Amino acid sequence: MNRRSIGIVVNGVTGRMGYRQHLVRSLLAIREQGGLPLRDGSRLWPELVLVGRSETKLAEIAARHGLTDWTTDLSAALARDDVEIYFDAQVTSQREKAIRAAIEAGKHIYTEKPTAEGLAGAVDLARTADAARIKHGVVQDKLFLPGLRKLDRLVRGGFFGRVLSVRGEFGYWVFEGDWQAAQRPSWNYRAADGGGIVTDMFPHWHYVLEQIFGRVTAVTAHVTTHIPRRVDERGEEYAATADDAAYGIFEIAGPDGPIVAQINSSWAVRVYRDELVEFQVDGTEGSAVAGLRTCRIQHRGATPKPVWNPDLPATEDFRAQWQVVPDNEEFDNGFKAQWELFLRHVVEDVPYTWDLWAGARGVQLAECGLFSAREGCRVEIKELRA
Incomplete structure (x- = not known):
């Protein structure tokens, strides 16, 4: 050989x-x-x-x-x-x-x-x-996950018609480190060491939104530290100075019109969803829910007609009304x-x-998100040029 x-x-x-x-x-x-x-x-x-x-x-x-x-x-x-x-x-x-x-x-x-x-x-x-x-x-890496590759395949195949919105939920409970060891290193929660969920996750959300849906043109964010004190790897208590949750609204210039994305990121949330991250995409012709590995769809022609009636218990199994997207190929790590x-x-x-310019655009979104949260305003994102 x-x-x-x-x-x-x-x-x-x-x-x-x-x-x-x-x-x-x-x-x-x-x-x-x-x-x-x-x-x-x-x-x-x-x-x-x-x-x-x-x-x-x-x-x-x-x-x-x-x-x-x-x-x-x-x-x-x-x-x-x-x-x-x-x-x-x-x-x-x-x-x-x-x-x-x-x-x-x-x-x-x-x-x-x-x-x-x-x-x-x-x-x-x-x-x-x-x-x-x-x-x-x-x-x-998330662009290479099976669930998002299926989602990207749906977008490129025109399944959604005109994409209207994206809703993302990410996170899980990271233990404080006192009665159970934390799943993430302590530096993640110290601002001086480069910690913070915005710095960590907004670059991820940037490339997911940019590569699958279109350029991110503006952001409005609320950022907080829900758990103010944690315990480090040596068993010593420390002040959590970095944000552990961020709630963002991202405006996207889609090929067929504007798209709004709402993504919640938190290390202080308990999971009630199928996967640790999920994105729901709604379009004029259909919707999809994609996680790390799975993706489910509901086409316009198969969309049920629910009626709001708070006086009666819900009898429909809404999840059963969605169809699983097949793998159709073997997905590597x-x-x-x-x-x-x-x-x-x-x-x-x-x-x-996916070069250092793509990385810079991710840092830009994080920086704009932190500015938005700090100043309480919507921030327009300038297009970076070499």
Whole structure:
């Protein structure tokens, strides 16, 4: 078998997302399948350089997976000639500086989001990467989830007619850390460390809305911290200074007219829905409800005619009136699927649109959302240009 190696610095691999989704379920999974098949019949083999702050954790992860190349010295890793790609899954506050160093070292960039703590930094990263003529991409994993791929398929197939509205519900109860350990790291709830649900989730909602429905032109948001005190990984109580819930209205320039999207994001909500995130899309010809994996539809011709009568109990099983959208294809892990696209972009120049400019637009939406909440106003979003 003709195999080509490509060196990848994986920074932040000791974190939850960097380890589970990017190392184990993406890069190691690509290796387990014998590498990534390329057009010329060869296979691309990721050679991984693990980077993090803890020698103990890095050594343990490396030993667990039969890897030997790891370091706490990012500069040394970036100086290596056998490394072509830099990937960043660190905490947000450390990301911009590391990406700049990688660009200066001439490496292609693939990164988690948000790409920077502020819009100015995110835009400058995109411009700097363009000037360096390197290839760059930002993780936009939810576009690769089975439920949203089915939803996108419905939109492109004209199922909805004219799309009218989108309603999203995301979140779950993140335990405070006192009587049960929290499911998310404590830095997520400290503003000084880059925490906050707006900074975390609005970039996600931006690319979902932009890529499936159209450009987001305005936002109105209410942001709050429902749980003011939490307990960290060491069992010490701390003040939660970052927002843990956000309620947003997003205006979209759809191809057939304006669309309004309402999305609630909360780490202080108990789940009463089929999946941790769900989007309901209503159009003139039909509606759909999409989650991470499933998607259900109701066409105009099959829409029942309910009548409001509060004096009688409801007898209709409304959920049973919807039809399940079939898979029609095999869906791989979304993170892995996007890794494969980016790797092909680097080595085969396959087109790739989810770049640092897309990341900057996500940061822009988060920044505008926070401004809207702070000032109590609707904020129009200017179109970013290279």
